[in-house]
Amino acid sequence: MTWFSTNWNIMFFPVYYSGHLATAQEKQSPMKKFRECSRIFGEDGLTLKLFLKRTAPFSILWTLTNYLYLLALKKLTATDVSALFCCNKAFVFLLSWIVLKDRFMGVRIVAAIMAITGIVMMAYADNFHTDSIVGVAFAVGSASTSALYKVLFKMFLGSANFGEAAHFVSTLGFFNLIFISFTPVILYFTKVEHWSSFAALPWGYLCGMAGLWLTFNILVNVGVVLTYPILISIGTVLSVPGNAAVDLLKQEVIFNVVRLAATIIICIGFLLMLLPEEWDEITLRFINSLKEKKNEEHVDDITDSSVHLRSRSRANGTVSIPLA
Numbered sequence: 001m002t003w004f005s006t007n008w009n010i011m012f013f014p015v016y017y018s019g020h021l022a023t024a025q026e027k028q029s030p031m032k033k034f035r036e037c038s039r040i041f042g043e044d045g046l047t048l049k050l051f052l053k054r055t056a057p058f059s060i061l062w063t064l065t066n067y068l069y070l071l072a073l074k075k076l077t078a079t080d081v082s083a084l085f086c087c088n089k090a091f092v093f094l095l096s097w098i099v100l101k102d103r104f105m106g107v108r109i110v111a112a113i114m115a116i117t118g119i120v121m122m123a124y125a126d127n128f129h130t131d132s133i134v135g136v137a138f139a140v141g142s143a144s145t146s147a148l149y150k151v152l153f154k155m156f157l158g159s160a161n162f163g164e165a166a167h168f169v170s171t172l173g174f175f176n177l178i179f180i181s182f183t184p185v186i187l188y189f190t191k192v193e194h195w196s197s198f199a200a201l202p203w204g205y206l207c208g209m210a211g212l213w214l215t216f217n218i219l220v221n222v223g224v225v226l227t228y229p230i231l232i233s234i235g236t237v238l239s240v241p242g243n244a245a246v247d248l249l250k251q252e253v254i255f256n257v258v259r260l261a262a263t264i265i266i267c268i269g270f271l272l273m274l275l276p277e278e279w280d281e282i283t284l285r286f287i288n289s290l291k292e293k294k295n296e297e298h299v300d301d302i303t304d305s306s307v308h309l310r311s312r313s314r315a316n317g318t319v320s321i322p323l324a
Contacts, residue, residue, distance in 0.1 A: 064145040090108075
């Protein structure tokens with residue numbers, strides 16, 4: 001499933017180029033646009049050496065992230081897995097702090113601790129049952145490889161625009177088709193995995209899942225370009241209540257207190273990770289602006305009362321000097 005779905009990433013760049021032809025005033029040829037977007041690999045563009053050097057580690061991490069996520073779904077409900085995957089934000093911060101020397105933020109350390117607490121509570125929710133522990137390990141492993149992917153991308157490739165992201169994801173699809181194809185074969189002959197004849201495979205479900213996976217990757221990159229990254233992150237955490245609603249409707253899960261508390265703690269930690277680096281300064285400025293506004297309103301009230309008092313004093317034929 002992972003290999004088949006990743007192959008669909010090849011269509012990312014053609015979809016992007018179709019959008020370019022439909023919206024751009026100055027249209028470029030496919031090869032010219034391809035070379036322009038290949039600058040994400042360096043000034044020389046995409047060479048065979050860079051294809052192997054830069055694509056291989058990211059392709060392996062991509063495969064591990066999705067493969068471990070699917071393995072976790074065999075052991076846990078979709079709600080638990082999506083909640084545990086939200087921990088990847090905490091892992092990104094820890095790796096960025098250690099590897100990229102990003103700014104230390106106490107609130108994000110608290111969020112990371114909350115994520116770890118939620119992980120332990122999720123395993124405890126089923127009294128540390130073997131399947132539960134294995135499922136939690138798979139989900140946390142998926143979140144970890146996803147975090148490592150993001151940190152390495154920032155370290156070696158930096159930021160990318162929509163075209164460069166489409167080029168890179170399509171390149172991952174080609175690498176997966178050429179070099180990762182032997183992995184499912186090895187798993188089959190070593191009897192780690194088994195599938196029936198190709199005619200009996202549920203191709204409709206497989207194609208539907210792969211299409212949704214591709215759509216997800218396209219929308220994430222489009223969303224970052226057209227809106228704000230924080231909105232995409234909020235969309236990630238909204239998958240938790242969405243999956244919970246589906247699980248409840250299908251009656252596949254009973255939410256006990258520990259599982260519910262673990263999910264809430266992880267989601268709160270995820271939201272804390274979304275706070276900007278200057279969140280404390282922004283908060284202080286906001287509080288000071290509220291105080292200044294309140295003081296101005298207080299001064300206006302005193303001024304109005306003083307004017308009213310003077311007018312009454314003149315009407316009575318006396319002069320009053322207000323203390324204020």
